[in-house]
Amino acid sequence: MEKDEVHLVTAIQPECSEMRAENLTALNYTSLQCVGDAAKERVIIEEVAPDVMIEDRPELIKAFHGAGIPVFYPDWHPYTRGMEAFGTPFSHWNQIPELFQRMEA
Incomplete structure (x- = not known):
């Protein structure tokens, strides 16, 4: 494995x-x-x-996206709302393994 x-x-x-x-x-x-x-x-x-970033700061989400790095970000912060064009939101930490699996598919 x-x-x-x-x-x-x-x-x-x-x-x-x-x-x-x-x-x-x-x-x-x-x-x-x-x-x-x-x-x-x-x-x-x-x-x-x-291969992927987990980030919550909007300016870094945009920077990593611009550098070609996929970004997962927590959607429970008011300041990450509207970032869908730059990354993939998640609502709970237990969703991270599934997001990784989707990337590999």
């Missing part, structure tokens, strides 16, 4: 990385980078180059 890699890139400052790693111990991820707000877009597009 093929496993997917999960790389976490967060806009929180690098000095918070230890606390973020502790918060995410239950999640089976490949790497965690706390890069700060200004570097997040560049790091994801140029270094991580993911």
Whole structure:
């Protein structure tokens, strides 16, 4: 069975990385980078180059879409309404596996 890699890139400052790693111990991820707000877009597009992004910031949803990266975004935030042209909305985290399966089909 093929496993997917999960790389976490967060806009929180690098000095918070230890606390973020502790918060995410239950999640089976490949790497965690706390890069700060200004570097997040560049790091994801140029270094991580993911097959898909999960993002909630409208400007980054648009940027990743523009870079050819499919984006899933939570639709429960008022600020993500109307982003359908740039990504795929989801209403609950348990929908993510199904969205991945649809991508592979």
